Amino acid sequence: MSLLEVNNLTISFGNKKVVDSISFTLEKGSRIGLIGESGSGKSMTSLAIMGLLPDTATVSGSILFEGQELIGLSDRDHSRLRGNRIGMVFQEPLTALNPLMRIGKQIAGPLMVHKGASLKEGLEKALQLCTMVGLPDPDRVLRAYPHQLSGGQRQRIGLAIALACDPALLIADEPTTALDVTVQREVLNLINTLVDEEGSSLIFVTHDLPVVSAMTENVAVMQLGKIVENASVASLFHEPAHEYSRRLISAARLAEDAFSGKGGAL
Amino acid sequence: MIRKAMKGNVSLIAGSIMVSITFILLALSFIWTPHDPLEVNPEDSFAGISSKHFLGADKLGRDILSQIIVGSRVTLFVAALAVSIAMSLGVSAGIIIAIAKRKYQSPMVYAVNIALAFPAALLAIILAAVYGASTITAVTAIGLATAAAVAQVTRRTAHGILASDYVLAAHASGASTWRIIRKHVMPNLRASLLIQASAAVSVSVLAESSLSYLGLGTPPPAPSWGRMLAGSQQYLFVNPLLAIWPGIAIVIVVLGFNLVGDGVREVFDPTLRRSDS
Amino acid sequence: MNVLKFGARRLLLFISSLIVSSALVFSLLRLLPGDLAQAKLGIQASPEALANLRHEMGLDKSLVAQYWTWLSHALRGDLGVSFLSGADITSEIAQKATVTVPLVIMASILAVLISIPLGMYAALRYRKMDGVATSAMSQFGIAIPTFWTGLLISTLFAVVWQVLPAGGFPEVGWSEPANAFKSMALPVFTLALGQGAVLMRFARSATIDTLQQDYFRTARATGLTRVQALRIHGVRNALIPVISVLGMQMATLIVEAIIVENVFALPGIGQMLLQDVNNRDLLKVQGIIAVTTSIVFFVSFLVDLVLGFLDPRVRQS
Numbered sequence: 028m029s030l031l032e033v034n035n036l037t038i039s040f041g042n043k044k045v046v047d048s049i050s051f052t053l054e055k056g057s058r059i060g061l062i063g064e065s066g067s068g069k070s071m072t073s074l075a076i077m078g079l080l081p082d083t084a085t086v087s088g089s090i091l092f093e094g095q096e097l098i099g100l101s102d103r104d105h106s107r108l109r110g111n112r113i114g115m116v117f118q119e120p121l122t123a124l125n126p127l128m129r130i131g132k133q134i135a136g137p138l139m140v141h142k143g144a145s146l147k148e149g150l151e152k153a154l155q156l157c158t159m160v161g162l163p164d165p166d167r168v169l170r171a172y173p174h175q176l177s178g179g180q181r182q183r184i185g186l187a188i189a190l191a192c193d194p195a196l197l198i199a200d201e202p203t204t205a206l207d208v209t210v211q212r213e214v215l216n217l218i219n220t221l222v223d224e225e226g227s228s229l230i231f232v233t234h235d236l237p238v239v240s241a242m243t244e245n246v247a248v249m250q251l252g253k254i255v256e257n258a259s260v261a262s263l264f265h266e267p268a269h270e271y272s273r274r275l276i277s278a279a280r281l282a283e284d285a286f287s288g289k290g291g292a293l
Numbered sequence: 294m295i296r297k298a299m300k301g302n303v304s305l306i307a308g309s310i311m312v313s314i315t316f317i318l319l320a321l322s323f324i325w326t327p328h329d330p331l332e333v334n335p336e337d338s339f340a341g342i343s344s345k346h347f348l349g350a351d352k353l354g355r356d357i358l359s360q361i362i363v364g365s366r367v368t369l370f371v372a373a374l375a376v377s378i379a380m381s382l383g384v385s386a387g388i389i390i391a392i393a394k395r396k397y398q399s400p401m402v403y404a405v406n407i408a409l410a411f412p413a414a415l416l417a418i419i420l421a422a423v424y425g426a427s428t429i430t431a432v433t434a435i436g437l438a439t440a441a442a443v444a445q446v447t448r449r450t451a452h453g454i455l456a457s458d459y460v461l462a463a464h465a466s467g468a469s470t471w472r473i474i475r476k477h478v479m480p481n482l483r484a485s486l487l488i489q490a491s492a493a494v495s496v497s498v499l500a501e502s503s504l505s506y507l508g509l510g511t512p513p514p515a516p517s518w519g520r521m522l523a524g525s526q527q528y529l530f531v532n533p534l535l536a537i538w539p540g541i542a543i544v545i546v547v548l549g550f551n552l553v554g555d556g557v558r559e560v561f562d563p564t565l566r567r568s569d570s
Numbered sequence: 571m572n573v574l575k576f577g578a579r580r581l582l583l584f585i586s587s588l589i590v591s592s593a594l595v596f597s598l599l600r601l602l603p604g605d606l607a608q609a610k611l612g613i614q615a616s617p618e619a620l621a622n623l624r625h626e627m628g629l630d631k632s633l634v635a636q637y638w639t640w641l642s643h644a645l646r647g648d649l650g651v652s653f654l655s656g657a658d659i660t661s662e663i664a665q666k667a668t669v670t671v672p673l674v675i676m677a678s679i680l681a682v683l684i685s686i687p688l689g690m691y692a693a694l695r696y697r698k699m700d701g702v703a704t705s706a707m708s709q710f711g712i713a714i715p716t717f718w719t720g721l722l723i724s725t726l727f728a729v730v731w732q733v734l735p736a737g738g739f740p741e742v743g744w745s746e747p748a749n750a751f752k753s754m755a756l757p758v759f760t761l762a763l764g765q766g767a768v769l770m771r772f773a774r775s776a777t778i779d780t781l782q783q784d785y786f787r788t789a790r791a792t793g794l795t796r797v798q799a800l801r802i803h804g805v806r807n808a809l810i811p812v813i814s815v816l817g818m819q820m821a822t823l824i825v826e827a828i829i830v831e832n833v834f835a836l837p838g839i840g841q842m843l844l845q846d847v848n849n850r851d852l853l854k855v856q857g858i859i860a861v862t863t864s865i866v867f868f869v870s871f872l873v874d875l876v877l878g879f880l881d882p883r884v885r886q887s
Contacts, residue, residue: 077790077791078788082697083697086714102796103795106790106793106794106795106798107793108793109790109791109792109794110791110794111795112795114791115791117784117787117788119784120746121782121787122784122785123784123787123788124785124788125785125788125789125803126785126881126882126883127806127807127810127880127881127882128803135792136789136792136802137793140792140793140794141775141793172882172883174882175885185788187789188792189791189793192793193830223819229575231778252799283801301840313866327882333877336680339838365658385800403583403587407587407590407591407594408586409818409821410587410591410821410863410867410870411591411821411863412821412822412825413825414825414828414829415824415825415859415862418843418844418847418855418859419595419598419599419855419859420849421847422597422599422846422850422852422855423598423599423852429738445872481861495713499688499715500711501719502718502828503716506715506829507828507829507832507844508848509844519715519717520664521722522717523717524834525721528723529721529724529725529728529729529736530729533725533729533730535724536721536722537678540714540715540718540721540722543713543714543715543718544710544713544714544715544718547707547712547713547715548713549710551712551713552709
């Protein structure tokens with residue numbers, strides 16, 4: 028049994044299909060990149076797996092996770108998987124954390140929800156998690172509010188929250204797009220290492236081909252809600268089958284030339 | 294364009310209907326009323342709903358419907374004057390504060406905040422204590438109190454516009470402050486001003502009715518909705534219906550202008566519309 | 571350190587607002603055509619009598635000196651004596667405050683308790699019929715003048731059902747707690763309804779805002795349902811605008827309390843104020859307004875502190 032099987036997933040808002048009958052599978056411990064421009068449906072796909080689509084969306088098809096059908100699952104049942112079996116890191120580290128709540132409590136949240144931890148136990152585990160994601164001075168970080176931390180630090184917190192309960196699947200939705208180039212590299216390396224150590228599977232969502240090539244072996248290229256190409260990163264680079272993939276690659280090369288390898292080559 | 298703005302905009306449609314009803318009442322007051330609103334008719338004292346008195350009559354037998362129709366005059370007259378004062382004072386103060394040098398801004402903002410601690414009715418009470426209650430004290434009090442609120446909102450909105458990239462660009466290309474106000478600030482304020490004006494009408498009507506109720510508004514005999522309600526209170530046990538009609542009239546005006554404000558906001562702020570549809 | 575500095579700044583603002591606003595009221599009331607002595611003795615008073623009284627009341631000194639005398643007495647709790655009844659103004663206000671202060675406090679608490687859950691509910695269901703109906707209700711609540719709400723409520727409870735008194739307050743005040751609370755019930759409810767409707771609108775839009783925030787999504791991604799996430803992350807975020815609006819509305823709330831006291835014949839500060847206005851008892855009017863505006867500024871000072879406590883970002887800006 029695969030960890031995740033997406034079959035003919037279709038998501039629409041009114042008459043507009045944002046995800047159009049896509050299918051892919053993800054084995055236990057393996058990784059896949061979802062790549063495409065904004066509006067290609069890649070983020071909607073990950074939100075559908077999380078059960079976090081807006082109410083106005085209508086969804087059909089099937090998402091099997093560990094053999095359980097996720098489509099049509101109630102918010103309550105879906106919430107038992109979120110943060111527990113499936114963790115997610117979001118794009119905007121600036122806004123993804125509650126500005127009114129101390130970091131410690133936010134990391135302890137999933138442990139208290141899913142593992143029945145007390146706040147004290149949660150905070151102890153949060154301390155370990157902070158060390159794990161490479162935050163210096165974790166004691167101070169746990170007592171801090173989000174606005175007192177840098178973007179890179181906040182994204183590490185996001186990662187700590189997502190990984191708190193050792194999920195079988197981590198979804199990273201453009202986790203480094205909002206970060207500086209140097210910080211980007213550190214966070215990507217961190218995700219790489221942690222996912223390997225935990226043996227989790229990874230869905231890495233991005234619009235940036237060089238970034239995805241550093242993270243996964245297989246990519247699904249999405250355009251206008253459809254998966255237009257499903258290939259290994261190596262073969263995509265050498266012989267892109269779809270016109271859109273070719274455009275993505277030449278755009279990536281262009282960027283690489285323009286910054287003379289500073290931003291692109293990871 | 295109006296039809297397009299109306300489409301699917303429940304607030305604007307409902308609000309416009311209510312506002313129209315108000316203006317129809319006002320127009321009607323000059324043309325025709327079922328009876329003379331001041332005509333005393335002892336035999337009709339506390340008359341119920343009948344073909345003679347559609348909404349009944351008060352203790353003196355004066356026709357309620359006629360009083361309500363004529364009462365719209367005071368309400369809308371006070372509101373119109375007060376809103377004119379509030380908008381002209383408030384908008385100019387708001388813009389002046391927004392364009393003033395930084396060091397002058399905070400004392401002016403401070404002054405507006407102090408003014409906000411004096412709502413219309415409190416100001417009216419002070420003025421009435423000095424000059425005696427009249428339509429003029431009511432209008433002045435409502436106008437000044439509302440002006441402070443308008444100034445606050447205008448300052449914030451204008452401040453946002455002045456900080457935007459296109460204004461900075463205009464500055465950089467050497468446009469004068471006056472030109473920037475005329476070409477950039479005013480056009481972009483228009484929506485906000487429209488919304489504020491309709492909110493100000495609602496606030497004024499509410500304040501006017503409260504003042505008349507307290508006996509601090511337009512003195513008798515001119516009929517006013519607030520005073521009709523005050524008069525009805527003594528006779529709640531005899532005829533509770535008297536406490537209904539003028540209240541409904543007030544709610545229609547206030548709700549109408551509030552809804553129009555909301556509707557206009559929806560028209561100018563497409564994001565709001567999407568999230569509400 | 572930061573917290574202390576924040577508190578000190580707000581305190582300074584509070585005190586200076588008090589001084590400025592009382593000076594404002596003082597000068598407004600002195601703009602009277604004629605003067606206090608004239609008002610007291612009437613138009614037929616002889617010039618000698620007027621001059622004597624002016625001297626006695628200190629009216630022959632400069633306005634600034636008069637204000638300073640008044641302020642320095644006021645700060646010691648002495649607002650002077652009514653020149654109609656000769657009664658001590660401070661103690662009269664203190665006595666009437668035993669009605670008005672509980673009225674305003676109970677109504678504010680009730681308004682917050684009504685508005686937060688209803689506003690959150692309306693926000694959570696804002697595309698559904700019941701959510702729309704809830705926010706339409708608040709629109710109505712805002713449009714209904716408080717005194718009319720009071721009239722309708724007293725018609726229902728006192729005239730139709732006859733379960734609660736239509737007005738008045740026990741002569742002996744709170745030493746008859748059961749009766750006092752009974753007399754307070756309808757006024758508190760009236761005041762809270764109007765205020766609650768306003769606050770609910772803000773609670774609703776703050777909640778809709780929270781629902782669209784990224785951190786709300788993060789919270790749900792950690793395994794909370796919408797309702798759970800709203801309970802943990804939404805209440806505090808909705809509370810912030812509601813409390814700051816309550817602070818801004820305090821002036822209005824006190825005015826509404828004055829009106830409500832008149833609807834229900836409650837012997838509080840508001841009723842007294844209106845009588846004094848009709849009697850042109852200017853020194854007393856001045857005293858009452860100074861006290862009520864002080865309360866307004868004090869509440870907004872408190873609200874600033876509470877917001878600083880609730881929102882770590884405020885403390886630092």
